[in-house]
Amino acid sequence: MSTLTLARPSDTTTSYAVTPARILRSEWHKFWTVRSTWITLLSSAALIIGLGLLVAANYDTGSREFVDPVQLGLSGSQIAQISLPVLGILMIAGEYTTGMIRASLTAVPRRVPVLWSKAAVLTAIVFPLTFVSCLVTYPLTQLFLAGTDQETALTDPGVLAAIAGTSAGITALSVFALGLGAVLRSVAGGIAAFVGGIMILPEVISMIPVDAVDTAIEYFPVQAAGNVGALDTLAGAPSPAASLVALILWAIGSVAVAAFFLKRRDV
Numbered sequence: 248m249s250t251l252t253l254a255r256p257s258d259t260t261t262s263y264a265v266t267p268a269r270i271l272r273s274e275w276h277k278f279w280t281v282r283s284t285w286i287t288l289l290s291s292a293a294l295i296i297g298l299g300l301l302v303a304a305n306y307d308t309g310s311r312e313f314v315d316p317v318q319l320g321l322s323g324s325q326i327a328q329i330s331l332p333v334l335g336i337l338m339i340a341g342e343y344t345t346g347m348i349r350a351s352l353t354a355v356p357r358r359v360p361v362l363w364s365k366a367a368v369l370t371a372i373v374f375p376l377t378f379v380s381c382l383v384t385y386p387l388t389q390l391f392l393a394g395t396d397q398e399t400a401l402t403d404p405g406v407l408a409a410i411a412g413t414s415a416g417i418t419a420l421s422v423f424a425l426g427l428g429a430v431l432r433s434v435a436g437g438i439a440a441f442v443g444g445i446m447i448l449p450e451v452i453s454m455i456p457v458d459a460v461d462t463a464i465e466y467f468p469v470q471a472a473g474n475v476g477a478l479d480t481l482a483g484a485p486s487p488a489a490s491l492v493a494l495i496l497w498a499i500g501s502v503a504v505a506a507f508f509l510k511r512r513d514v
Contacts (some may be wrong), residue, residue: 266393274364291327295380303388316397317409318476320388332424336437340428359506362378378414409478416472419494426501466493
């Protein structure tokens with residue numbers, strides 16, 4: 248006579264708790280399985296290197312007062328200030344477009360950890376990518392700038408800090424854009440808000456003939472990103488440290504606002 252043994256649920260199933268590490272791992276995998284991620288990252292790195300070499304190769308000796316040697320050699324980073332923030336917008340707003348955000352938020356009912364994990368993954372990818380790209384680009388551009396007023400070595404005082412600041416600026420802009428995408432929940436809306444409100448609006452506001460306005464604009468995201476990556480700070484401009492603090496506050500503020508709406512709106 249055989250005996251039937253029933254297995255307890257704990258014997259046949261495994262409990263998968265929702266932990267920060269697992270949420271982070273999930274967002275990491277999602278990030279790398281999207282084709283646009285690879286295209287945007289590779290093209291951004293190529294533009295940083297290629298455009299920097301192109302500008303350096305065609306540079307005519309001019310006045311050092313008006314040209315920053317680091318910003319000249321890293322001219323391609325200005326394109327990355329657009330392409331990588333667009334990637335940040337796609338990272339969150341793209342899920343709203345495809346409807347995948349419902350699965351993400353169903354798996355993580357608290358919602359906000361999903362947003363913080365996306366910001367962490369974006370930061371962990373964008374900063375190393377841009378920093379390495381800039382480190383490769385700068386010595387190459389100096390081959391064309393040798394003997395000009397823009398000749399500076401990678402080991403000269405402030406150069407590495409300016410390169411790191413350039414990467415930090417792009418990273419902060421990308422996280423800021425991620426927050427915009429989460430608030431607007433639209434790829435087109437997020438891109439329009441970033442390009443129009445962050446890059447064009449300050450130029451319009453700067454036409455107001457008030458000194459306080461000019462001072463405030465220096466702390467806007469794109470302007471602060473330029474200041475934090477400069478070797479020679481212009482007279483009256485905020486220091487790189489002050490600009491970096493402003494950028495961090497913009498990025499944190501954007502994601503915090505996105506978290507506020509994420510918890511209070513339906514998907």
